[in-house]
Amino acid sequence: MRAPSKELTIDEVLGRIESGMTVGIGGWGSRRKPMALVRAILRSDLTDLHIVSYAGPDVGLLLAGGKASKVTYAFATLDSIPLEPLFSQARVERAAEFREWDEGMFQTGLRAAAQRVSFLPMRAGLGSAVLENDPDLHTVRSPYDDQEELVAVPALNLDVALVHMNRADELGNGQYLGPDPYFDDLFCMAAREAYVSTEQIIDTAGLTVDASLQSLLLNRTMVTGVVETPNGAHFTDCTPTYGRDEKFQKAYATAAKTPEDWAAFHERFLSGDEAAYQAAVTAFREEAQA
Template sequence: MGDKSMPLDDFAATIESGMTVGIGGWGSRRKPMALVRALLRSDVRDLTVVSFGGPDVGLLCAAGKVRRLVYGFVSLDSIALDPHFRAVRERGAVETAEYDEGMLVTGLRAAAQRLSFLPTRAGLGSDVLTMNPGLVTIASPYTGEEYVAMRALPLDVALVHVNRADAAGNAQYLGPDPYFDDLFAMAADRCYVSTERIVSPADLPAGGPAQSLLISRIFVTAVIETPGGAHFTSCEPDHGRDEPFQAHYAAAARDPDAWRLFRRTFLDGGEPDYHKAVAEFHAGRGGPDGEGAGER
């Protein structure tokens, strides 16, 4: 089947400025954060990012990597808005296309099927059409009913994170929801899968039901083993969201001096440096549950 495994350090060099990058996951859940952190350390710029956004969007916007953002929402789940996203949105610092969540899914489905659009009822009667004047409606040739003609959202690259994958690129989620990661993979010319653990093909069906085998190797360009690669977002059942660290991130994002310290502490080094700094953060608080010395 071929070995598609790739070291994390080699990933960012495959991404070019100006690309359209789709990022899987949902809010602050199962985001490919190790891949996002690798992009932060790279020279790429002017990205179009398509996402059900969370800290992936916030971090890339804060680093000046994003030219255009296509999104259904940007949330940290337990914190309503990512502060970095809110700041760039209020300043008008990036171009935006804000869609109903169903519309974003329809756009990904159209791209996955190599269609220029698909009809949907999502968005009808809402200000989404007003805010996106490039969208049009279309009448059904069978009933005359009006639909939104949601244009396809083709991606140059998709980034997703899963619980397990084999070296050939077959990818498995073990948590409660697939979060449309399969659509991101199918809508993209290239798909990079980060995973908590690369396992043998035989271990995939033993680890979960058939429907958990979410992404076929035919859609995958490379597989990157990144234990803790979704941190600080959740990757159930391997780990939950790191709420104390997420709160620290959000607080730092609201203050320029605090953000410079956060970036220097957690983001300027490599992935091992990040996880070491996170462990030190929790040790300083008295542990991951936040009891003890208090947040620094």
């Protein structure tokens, strides 16, 4: 007997997400984001999602597409372009409810959820506007001699986590090959169900043939389903499989500046399925080279 395969299609993953859910998205800024799954949410009928993310274009797109009614974040950036234009627009237009935490608090909130405790104490946030602007945050007093008052960071409990790995096997073991795991294991453990998109599903034995043991970030107990999405983190960084597509990201950020340009960008790249997106990206690349 062997463990059953968890391989799914993009549509099957989408079938597991419901309107109103809290959805955590892995990666960091414009790095190793599960963009194929984000694009699938954009095409879907889903609404009223609470997105929890170290935000990049994932959050910008979901806000612009009217999919997110609430966002929990610590920053929003495209990394090589400092600000995420669609996110900035949504903030200024008050297009959703926003909860902005310190980035260490954010990690602590994921850790609390992963450890199934309601909060974890930490120093970050004390004295800052974070505590003033989020009325759900409370402090807690140490029961020990120091009696210090610390921030009680509440658990960031997720219904669903979406993360992207360089490689995985069909059982749900996930591997990152770049320099930084980000927080993808915590996202998976903070969620009731975790779905991994990956550049490549390979045989289990292949995972450690050419990569270190420590690159196996996700074990299968953390993972509900796996979906192969080649170039699925595009246009974010997925090193060493591919770097950020800077030309494309620039085109995205430029188009986001006016409704007309954004409509044209959306029509060209985001109006079809994932295969249509990848074909449009290939055409964009060929144009840029010509």
